[in-house]
Amino acid sequence: MSAVKTYKNLIGGEWVASRSGKTFENLNPANTDDVVGIFQASDQNDVNDAVAAAQKAFETWRLVPAPRRAEIIFRAGELLTQRKEQYAKDMTREMGKVLKETRGDVQEAIDTAYFMAGEGRRLFGATVPSELPNKFAMAIRVPLGVVGMIAPWNFPMAIPSWKLFPALVCGNTCVIKPAEDTPLSTFNLVQTLIDAGLPKGVINIVTGFGPEAGAPIVNHPDVRAISFTGSSEVGRIVGEAAAKSFKPCSLEMGGKNAIIVLDDANISLAIDGAVWGAFGTTGQRCTAASRMIVQKGAYNEFVDKFVAKAKSLKVGDGLDEKNEMGPQINEQQINTSIKYVDIGKKEGAKVLAGGNRLEGAHKKGWFFEPTIFGDGNAKMRIAQEEIFGPVATVIPVSSVEEAVEIANGTPYGLSSSLYTRDVNKAFRAIRDIYAGITYINAPTIGAEVHLPFGGVKATGNGHREGGLGAVDFYTQWKSVYIDYSDKLQRAQIDTGE
């Protein structure tokens, strides 16, 4: 076997070791004997260096015209397209999800690059009439400065691209800390940006663990804004810390998403959506469907077919194209699935499929069976709490109104889905489901990069990634008044009366 590669932090355009000299291993979750790479375990000192480099680079980067900045992002999109297959393989090896999905993850970064590259020639502000004569008024977008970014492991290239590309086009410089389980894909993304011509110091990467490397970014006085994606638990810590210094802070957090299936639905279509929603990415998506809320007339058929499909899924190493579901990311995450299966049983739900860790040929990885609970009810912990594994609960209901009430009845509000052929019910559900995303006749998964992405309640604090919401987050408004009357004109006072 070839020697394991050591990856360094990128600070001010140089690859450097952590000041403490500490490192950590990135393991392949499908085979923990396979060390994907050695990464720097950074701390406050490394973060200080990275922020200083980003601060210095901001002075010149903010003056580069936005269309020129965007050309670099466009070139990064071109390079990612060329490198897609290799980066997808790297991602499957460090994160576990199957190749089809990691190709999709890289594609999402490519789509984001092209979308945001176009923004370089827009970044629209507003020109409006002044209430006074011979006076010009406009509102322009200006960058924030150094932006700190903290990412999760489940979309290790797509999510950093949602943060980096808009931030860079808008003229900010960045310090990013990838998740400790998946730093390689963020390295690949950052390397691509450098190869595309990003100047030194504009992007800086520090790897490491949350409290040691993430918290110092949030707390650093020269970091002007924070973009965090991760659990609601950590999001609360990050949000509270950012609030102390009044930093704008975008929090994209957990979900407990529901697919509603009504009696009149195309059940085969709903089954395909349920399997993809529950077991795609091994259930480790913020938008994963972990609750199937099924009207009683469709319940038996839905459950029978859903269980049969789940049992037929091929689970194994995502690098093998024949496998349909990969491992969980780490020991802690598989233990969470084990714990919730136990909780579900004690709560009185019935295990209809799976429920166990896979051993034998799978024992070197963190593989868990696709798991379905039947006869669930909305109050059970398995129907309320984010499990973040391949565990779904089916809940029978009598009506669409009851279904929507249950869909809304968790602390989260990210994605939602309804299968029906009745357009009136569809539109009422779109109106009444309290969530950031609603799909009709499609699962809870499937966001496109040019639409806003995010959720309500414990899922988000009002910001959106994707779409133009990202531009709103990474710029601030400056209102400009130019008086060419050659005299003092007082707004609200010189009204001409």
Ligand code: NAD
């Ligand atoms: P996590 O909250 O454990 O970690 C997220 C990031 O925060 C990691 O980089 C981690 O190192 C860092 N971190 C941990 N403690 C920190 C601290 N005290 N200060 C600063 N940073 C700290 O989440 P995870 O396990 O990586 O990801 C899974 C979670 O992410 C799930 O809850 C999932 O729903 C959520 N998620 C949300 C979205 C979304 O857009 N809403 C997208 C993907 C994942």
